[in-house]
Amino acid sequence: MRGTKVVVIGAGVIGLTHAVTAREAGCAVTVLERDGRALGASVRNFGTLWPIGCVPGVEREQALRGVRRWQEIAGVARFWHDPSGSVSLAYRAEAWQVLQEFAGTSADFELLDAAACVRRFPAVNPTGLRGGLFSPAETLLHSPTAIPALAEHVRRLGVTVHVGTPVARVLADHVETSDGRRFEFDRLVIAAGEEMRLFFPEAVAAAQIQPCRLQMMRTVPQPAGFTLGAILVGDLTLCHYPAFRDCPSMPRLRARLQAELPEHHRWGIHVIAAQHADGSLTLGDSHEYGLDLPPDSRPEVDDMILASLREFAVVPDLRIAARWQGVYLKSTVGRTQVVLQPRERVTMVTAMGGLGMTLSWGLAERTISSWRA
Numbered sequence: 001m002r003g004t005k006v007v008v009i010g011a012g013v014i015g016l017t018h019a020v021t022a023r024e025a026g027c028a029v030t031v032l033e034r035d036g037r038a039l040g041a042s043v044r045n046f047g048t049l050w051p052i053g054c055v056p057g058v059e060r061e062q063a064l065r066g067v068r069r070w071q072e073i074a075g076v077a078r079f080w081h082d083p084s085g086s087v088s089l090a091y092r093a094e095a096w097q098v099l100q101e102f103a104g105t106s107a108d109f110e111l112l113d114a115a116a117c118v119r120r121f122p123a124v125n126p127t128g129l130r131g132g133l134f135s136p137a138e139t140l141l142h143s144p145t146a147i148p149a150l151a152e153h154v155r156r157l158g159v160t161v162h163v164g165t166p167v168a169r170v171l172a173d174h175v176e177t178s179d180g181r182r183f184e185f186d187r188l189v190i191a192a193g194e195e196m197r198l199f200f201p202e203a204v205a206a207a208q209i210q211p212c213r214l215q216m217m218r219t220v221p222q223p224a225g226f227t228l229g230a231i232l233v234g235d236l237t238l239c240h241y242p243a244f245r246d247c248p249s250m251p252r253l254r255a256r257l258q259a260e261l262p263e264h265h266r267w268g269i270h271v272i273a274a275q276h277a278d279g280s281l282t283l284g285d286s287h288e289y290g291l292d293l294p295p296d297s298r299p300e301v302d303d304m305i306l307a308s309l310r311e312f313a314v315v316p317d318l319r320i321a322a323r324w325q326g327v328y329l330k331s332t333v334g335r336t337q338v339v340l341q342p343r344e345r346v347t348m349v350t351a352m353g354g355l356g357m358t359l360s361w362g363l364a365e366r367t368i369s370s371w372r373a
């Protein structure tokens with residue numbers, strides 16, 4: 001691998017983790033980023049490293065490895081991270097059933113009855129609570145600062161990063177930027193996020209993926225002394241991540257939530273509450289699919305997110321300091337990561353949906369080790 005010329009298109013989390021991993025393998029790496037810095041999904045997310053959302057087995061192991069890698073890098077590159085874990089809270093009998101079924105998939109999980117949840121996590125809403133599942137693995141990053149810190153770390157490793165450099169064309173052994181510069185490669189990694197379809201559109205179309213837009217919010221910092229204590233989620237989130245799909249009670253939970261909350265179902269709402277270092281809470285999200293989404297955010301969707309938050313958390317100050325949207329590609333057939341090889345020496349990588357921060361290190365390791373084969 002030593003001296004292999006690697007070009008990476010995109011300085012989001014997928015591009016940067018590939019750059020680090022290739023550099024550590026001895027490659028000469030160049031990253032080409034269209035904007036002045038990463039501004040896509042990688043800096044618009046919750047920042048949750050979320051093994052609990054990954055299917056038990058290979059994918060969960062990949063996620064856990066990803067958490068360890070992030071923790072190592074956070075120590076070296078000195079960015080904030082909070083390894084407080086997560087609590088999945090159950091308010092409907094079906095959700096509690098799902099959690100009890102799921103608890104057996106890892107010795108790390110701890111089932112808590114309602115009283116124990118409230119004792120350990122005082123921000124949890126006790127009304128109607130049946131119990132919760134504590135998982136210690138989930139870790140919170142603050143993406144708007146962690147991703148730039150990772151980019152700096154990449155530079156310190158000796159990777160050349162060109163910002164303001166959109167790649168316009170991919171040729172057999174080089175790429176051309178919009179201002180006509182050429183960058184030669186032995187290996188090319190395309191990690192262009194939602195713009196993947198600009199390159200090799202036939203391969204991307206065959207991969208059955210579509211853009212998905214999400215609405216997010218951040219509260220003002222909460223009063224001193226208030227802490228969530230962990231990342232909190234409620235019943236809706238159990239239906240969102242693939243991890244829980246094989247639980248026998250999942251169809252009944254899904255049916256009940258769809259019947260009770262049809263508008264939440266329509267807009268793909270589930271709710272995560274994550275508290276960052278300044279005391280603010282990042283809240284979201286919703287999911288709208290397609291190529292023709294209107295530019296406006298939907299205030300009624302934000303209201304539904306806040307209503308669902310109140311079901312499982314008692315938050316002292318729900319004034320909203322910021323609202324934003326993010327877009328990622330999502331599989332129409334339930335895959336969580338896609339690696340395409342549209343041409344020899346060219347790898348296109350996208351982590352589908354809401355697990356890209358969690359799975360990106362594993363994806364990078366897989367890509368770089370495939371070059372050794």
Ligand SMILES: Cc1cc2nc3c(=O)[nH]c(=O)nc-3n(C[C@H](O)[C@H](O)[C@H](O)COP(=O)(O)OP(=O)(O)OC[C@H]3O[C@@H](n4cnc5c(N)ncnc54)[C@H](O)[C@@H]3O)c2cc1C
Nearest residue numbers: 010012013014034040042045048167193326355356357358
């Ligand atoms: C609202 C939201 C919440 C999420 N929450 C979580 C979470 O909590 N945990 C989790 O694990 N995942 C989460 N995700 C998913 C995760 O953020 C994404 O999977 C991940 O950021 C995708 O990374 P990426 O590098 O592929 O894309 P991006 O971050 O979009 O990066 C792609 C980069 O490529 C650049 N680019 C595009 N075209 C070109 C070109 N022609 N030339 C040069 N550069 C180009 C873009 O400018 C961009 O910087 C969330 C996503 C969203 C939107």
